[in-house]
Amino acid sequence: MDPDGNDIKPDNTSVELGTLNDALQELLDGIQEDFYAVVDWAYKIDPLRCISMHGITERYLSSQKADAAGFVRKLLHDLESRISVQFSRFIDEACHQIERNERNVRQTGILAYIPRFAVLASRMEQYIQGQSRDLIDKAYTKLVSTMFATLDKIAHSDPKTVDIVLIENYAAFQNSLYDLANVVPTLAKFYHEASESYEQACTRHISSLIYLQFERLFQFSRKVDELTYTIAAEEIPFQLGLSKTDLRRVLKSSLPGIEKSIGAMYRRLQKTLTSDELFPSLWDKCKKEFLDKYESFVQMVTRIYGNESIMSVAEMKENLDKF
Structure with missing residues (x-):
């Protein structure tokens, strides 16, 4: 009897299930290899089939009770592990292929694996079944991390x-990933990472072009800015190389013929790119960056050197807008 005084009846269910599973295991022993063969066959035809097979297996396992089909669950767990290993092998090989690009130094233009990944990601999304999201997200993380690391090495080779x-x-x-990044959070994360890296590279490249074309102008400004941390503003015009006469020389060598200088900067930027599509947005960034720097320069001149004659920011903008 239990504490309430009721008779306790023997629970034969678990015993019967154990007997049934033992019988199933004895009856179906050896059939595992046939299932493994099907998985291997599907992998050879298309490795991405692993995604749907993995999802279907996961979905079945999550819907079944552990004691109701013990032998089947064990078989499916083994299959799930085998599918995961096969898919991991495919991702590892894809990463090795990406890394082989490092050997081709001095590459220009779009690296072949960038558009290929977009196609691969689209196909992978089509194969999702059940709970395969985690499997794919891990694959994306490994692939894109390898892509970005390889890109960085190739870029720094020159x-x-x-x-x-x-x-x-x-x-x-x-x-190439814009549409998918809007619906796949893992790809959205890498999309934003690429966006940040893109903006940083743009800033560095544009700054180098500006300083290359207007080196004397902004070098003078930089020297003044550095001195403002150590001496009073009114003392700067009396420092060697930073007098009003020095300022006038810099202005005379930099601002006359400004259209020609801006045109040279325009052509240099255009020449560095292999993609014409990127040029308009980069040139807009370049004009904005240059105008911001020039406005800071004008403010510095007004603050340190008083009413020195200098081209206004509005005039400079008019010259930039001609290109």
Whole structure:
């Protein structure tokens, strides 16, 4: 009897299920290899079939009670592990293929694996069944991390073109993954990472172009800015190389013929890119960055040197807008 005084009847269910599972195991022993063969066959035809097989297996396992089909559950757990191993092998090989790009130094333009990944990701999404999201997200993380690391190594193989390679390939990644990144959180994370890296590379490249074309102007400004931390503003015009006469020389060498200088900067930026599509947005960034720097320069001149004659920011904008 139980504490309430009721008779306790023997529970034969678990015993019967155990007997049934033992009988099933004895009856179906050896059939596991046939299931493994089907998984291997599907993998050879298309490795992405692993995604749907994994999802279907997971879905069945989550819907069944552990004691109701013990032998079947064990078989499906083994299959799930085998499918995961097969898919991991496919992802590892894909990563190795990406890393082989490092050997092809001095590459320009869009690296082949960028558009290929977009196609692969689209196909992978089509195979999702049940709870396969985690399997795919881990694959995305490994693939894209390898892609970005390889891109960085290839870009830095040539210091002269490092930022151009980064700009063009991060832009291509964003363009090709835009639609998927809107619906797949893991890809959205990498999309934003690519966007940040793109903006950083743009800033570096544009700044280098501006300083290359207007080196004397902004070098003078930089020297003044550095001195403002150590001496009073009114003392700066009396420092060697920073007098009013020095300022006038810099202005005379930099601002006359400004259209020609801006045109040279325009053509240099255009020449560095292999992708014409990126040029308009980059040139807009370049004009904005230059105008911001020039406005800071004008403010510095007014603050330190008083009413020195200098082209206004509005005039400079008019010259920039001609291109």
